[in-house]
Amino acid sequence: MSNPSLLILPGDGIGPEVMAQVRRIITWYGDKRGLAFDVSEDLVGGAAYDKHGVPLADETMAKAQEADAVLLGAVGGPAYDDLDFSVKPERGLLRLRKEMDLFSNLRPAQCFDALADFSSLKKDIVAGLDIMIVRELTSGVYFGEPRGIFEEGNERVGINTQRYTESEIERAARSAFELAMRRGKKVCSMEKANVMESGILWREVATRVGKEYPEVELSHMYADNGAMQLVRAPKQFDVILTDNLFGDILSDCAAMLTGSLGMLPSASLGAPMANGRPKALYEPVHGSAPDITGQGKANPIACILSFAMALRYSFDQGSEADRLETAVEQVLADGVRTADLLGEEGVTPVSTSEMGDAILAAL
Amino acid sequence: MSNPSLLILPGDGIGPEVMAQVRRIITWYGDKRGLAFDVSEDLVGGAAYDKHGVPLADETMAKAQEADAVLLGAVGGPAYDDLDFSVKPERGLLRLRKEMDLFSNLRPAQCFDALADFSSLKKDIVAGLDIMIVRELTSGVYFGEPRGIFEEGNERVGINTQRYTESEIERAARSAFELAMRRGKKVCSMEKANVMESGILWREVATRVGKEYPEVELSHMYADNGAMQLVRAPKQFDVILTDNLFGDILSDCAAMLTGSLGMLPSASLGAPMANGRPKALYEPVHGSAPDITGQGKANPIACILSFAMALRYSFDQGSEADRLETAVEQVLADGVRTADLLGEEGVTPVSTSEMGDAILAAL
């Protein structure tokens, strides 16, 4: 049997810098743990636009469809700010999510003990935090039609459409409940059912799916209250289920709880392929960070932990994923810090590749 | 000349309890400062539904249109959870906002020195915080058509429409810039222009309006990043300008920064009436708090500070508003605390009316 295939799309800004460290880890798994991957690399975002005039070439899209997993760095940057909406770097990422039908975006927000002091929040509020946000990723206002800027009378109007079918809600909800079964057995579904009919349907379907999981405690919360509760008392949550737009905002809010966005991985999963593996794309939650690009300062941990999620969700290597996560925890406990994690007096930050060295040494 | 008119809509849950304290303060202003109001009272939300079968009767709507200012308590509660969407308590509030055309919702998030310890955030991140969120309140996905739950093939689909015209964005933006001129001269506009065309138009119009205010520094931020920055470093902001839905979530997120939702007032302003006063509705940001209703525990400060905003924005009584705000600060500095503000050892909470007593005494 051939090795599983990994398509790597480093993208823009710090994407290639953090991805370089992930490649070293991938090599280590091949050499030391007999987990070899067929790795290929391609362009996405501004990098793809520079070469092809589009943020994702059709050939790259086809490769992504065939890969056992896709690993993405980051897209975007000020050089592309004035591009037309249709070719913006972000459209490359959105095309991948949509055409691969990656409906379930898993965003863990975990507070590493060694970093509890870095959070904006008081330590007792975040210490030991371990929540999982499940964000629907292929529908809602991100993709609904009609959309655009239209003439109306003597002015223009900007329109987007929030749109959810029952089956779209159902499959996202099911993935949240499945995760909850392997975790704390609680799902909190967030919408604005008091204001939006799409939220009423969301709540109804989440409730119906919940009946298939009698062991899981389901609660509902308005998304505005959800944002507040995330800051007030985040440990009340286990799995949070929400839509594309609310998930975007709530997961960034949750991200800040853990101290640094440089720490947070994500997995975007679709339906199983012929080989039984889900279609999957893994990426750090952070962006391309133009302000620190090229300075060797970027924290590679979010991208490395995204690869750990790939080991767990695409390759059924849960214990190898644990190994990698433990190595990261070890390094943090040892006080190794990239610049985004500073705060303590007298600690000198390590570079992106030195963080890679430390994690490899801990493995 | 007759006295200015105030329509009071206590609403549901703790609404009537906190409003009772506001009425004492209104009386005090009439007796002691020669500021007399013609006060009338009516029903909204569940209370209106119980009597009229709708969450806002037409006669009440007409009274609100004519009042110099409306003061609202809170709407909603578990007794109304199973009502049809069209008669839910929230629809009463949304009808007021829409028909009075209250396009500019001002939500200050201010951290009182005496309460900095109550925030979930570390003290240095929030001490001295003073930001103002300007939320567009009459359009966007709250009101856009088409909306509803429809049959499609063999399933249902929930649809809402995000919709902004240039003039709707313009007037909200203008009110943010006007406020910024009297504050820190900074506006940060938040949308998702990387994903939504309505956000592109939003950014464009905000930029255009900004040109009329060369002294004000305008920046743009994606709303997801905005949520993160609010938790990371909220003091970077002065005025935040955003749409109806993002404003709902971001202001609740900001609310938590200040320690207690029981502290936060809001003003919803429309176009000037014949007498030059803007159409206006004032309400606390908190809800009806069914869990503590009827126990005399509610914090009346948010509602009292909403009346202070009425003094400032409807009645041109800025120094009387300052007087009331100073009285509130004084009482907090003296250590008077309702139950929501506890945390220190050995402090006994005061009741809703005792908090009213203390503020009256400090006036």
Ligand SMILES: CC(C)[C@H](C(=O)O)[C@@H](O)C(=O)O
């Ligand atoms: C880059 C952008 C299109 C994207 C989104 O809005 O989904 C990002 O914010 C995210 O959360 O992955």
Ligand SMILES: CC(C)[C@H](C(=O)O)[C@@H](O)C(=O)O
């Ligand atoms: C009660 C509800 C309709 C309302 C809203 O969503 O606007 C509330 O959350 C608010 O922020 O005023």
